[in-house]
Amino acid sequence: MTTRALAGRGRWIEGWDPENEEFWESSGKHVARRNLIFSILSEHIGFSIWSIWSVLVLFMSPSIGLPFTPSEKFLLVITPNLVGAVLRLPYAAAVTRFGGRNWTIFSSVILLVPTGLAFFFVQQPGTPLWVFMLIGAATGVGGGNFASSMTNITTFFPQRHQGWALGLNAGGGNIGVATIQVVGLLVIALAGNTHPSYVAAIYLPLIVVATLCAALFMDNVDAVRARPGVLREAAANKHTWWISFLYIGTFGSFIGYSFAFGLVLQTEFHFTPLQAASWTFLGPLMGSISRPFGGWLSDRLGGARVSLWTFVGMTAGTGALLFAASRGSFGLYVAAFMVLFVLTGICNGSVYKMIPAIFAKEAEDDVTDGGEAVAAFARARRMSGAVIGIAGAIGALGGVGINLAFRSSYGSAAANGDAALTSFLVYYVLCVLVTWAVYLRGAFKNSVAPRPDPAQAPSKAEAGRA
Known part of the structure; x- marks a missing residue:
């Protein structure tokens, strides 16, 4: 392995092969872990900025000259969710074109634009809704960071450690949503509810720190480059769309509920x-926090089995929400929502663990039928990487659906969330049926079993990259 600087393109590592045990133990794992740490930092900040409007809308009131209705506030939450979902595919592709370090630098520094605009305008009385919609759209760039970060980190780790590494990477990024909401809580508690610009001001220097850390401590690796046409190949595979359907129910629910939860409490219980x-x-x-646990549990019980029972739990949890709302029980309502959040995290991990198992099963079947092993498992890796990107993008659109449903439900004559919650319950029932019918009853039922150690599969150097 050699490291060299390429003019105008940053630092690159050539000959990266983490499946080589000697290389991995001598130096590879140290490089990989260093890149993982700063990838998590960048993705964490990206998630925080992506979800900043879930906090800022809580401040918007006539007292600061921004008398928006709940329906208009839901629209402000929906906009970055939609843009972030759309950007996930091009962000994932950008890593394979420009390199993980280079793209992390760019995707971090660009967060200064929407954060700076939010800082300037969010305390300007009388600012029209369309200005905030444009700024909200710009914050959607933070949502793309997940796809580029996951694509990059997959390359650094051998397959036997990818579940752990991707779980940490995804979980560390997802916590960015909670972090900015804690920041919002602290601003309200310490400075009152008339200073939303403080939230953005806190993040401006943090973005600079994340950018500098990416520039100083991360690397590009030649193995990240993908073969052309893999997205088209994945789009032609039926499992891409079944998995995407399930991921709408898991990550779509997580990010949708995360963005909407504060507004729902304000509207449902008239909270300050x-x-x-x-x-x-x-x-x-x-x-x-529960997302890595979902991956760990799936390693032992199988991704499809864990997903099935998690969707059953999400159906029951949504039913409990409807019951709590009908009784006006705040305690039961919040408890049911907490259960739903935990289950969405577990199911995020279990659905992602299904992806390599599905394509490994296809590769095994191909080899059994006389196919060449190296080519079959190389295709499995390519397909797994591509489907992770596609499912991530489509799943994030589920968050848009969650917020549109709440906006429509609270804007109706009934002025409550019952219609939205009922639609979510029906979707979770469909996810239960799809998981059982496609992955637990039919030809892929064996994919729920724990897989053999992937270290036994052909190395990336032999098989090429996903």
Whole structure:
């Protein structure tokens, strides 16, 4: 392995092969862990900025000259969610074109634009809704960081450690949603609910720190470059769309509930900003922490089996929310929401663990039918990486659906969230049926079993990269 500087393109590592045990133990694991730490930092800040409007809308009231309705506030929350979801595919592709370090630098520093605009405008009385919509759209760039970060970190680790590494990377990023909500709570508690610009001001120097850390401590690796046409190949595979359907129900629920939770509490129980902020951060925090546990549990029980029972739990939890709302029980309502957040985190991990198992099973079947092993497992890696990117993008759109449903439900004549919650319950029932029918009943039922050690599969140097 050699490291060299390429003019105008930053630092690159050539000959990266973490499947080589000698290389991994001597130096590879140290380089990989260093890149993981600063990837988590950058992704964490990206998630925080992506979800900043879930905090800022709590401040918006006539007292600061921003008398927006709940429906308009939900629109401000929906906008960055939509843009972030759309950007996930190009962000994932950008890593394979420009390198993980280079793209992390860019994707971090660009966060200064929407954060700076939010800092300037959010305390300007009389600012029209469309200005905030544009700023909200710009904060969507933070949502793309997840896809580029996951694509990059997958390259650094051998397959036997990828579940752990990706779990830490995803969980550390997801906690950014809870972190900015804690920041919002502290601002309200210490400075009152008339200073939303303080939230943005706190993050401006943190973005600079994340950018500098990426420039100083991260690397590009040649193995990240993907073969052309892999996205088209993945789009033609039926499992891409089944997994995406399930991920809408898991990550879509996590990010949608994370963005909407404070507004739901304000609207459902007429909470003040301080009261809402006191509870808002707990859900995203619990969902983020539970995500690595979902991957760990799936290693032992199988991703499809864990996903099935998690969707059953999400169905029951949504039913409990409807019951709590009908009784006006705040305690039961919040408890049911906390359970839902935990289950979405577990299911995020279990659905992602299903992806390599599905394509490894296809590779095994191909080899059994006379196919060449190296080529079959190389295809499995390519497909797994591509499907992770596609499912991540489509799953994030589920968050848009969550917030649109709440906006429509609270804007209706009934002025409550029952219609939205009922639609979520129906979707979770469909996820239960799909998981059982496609992955637990049919030809792929063996993919729920724990997989053999992937270290036995052909190395990346032999098989190429996903």
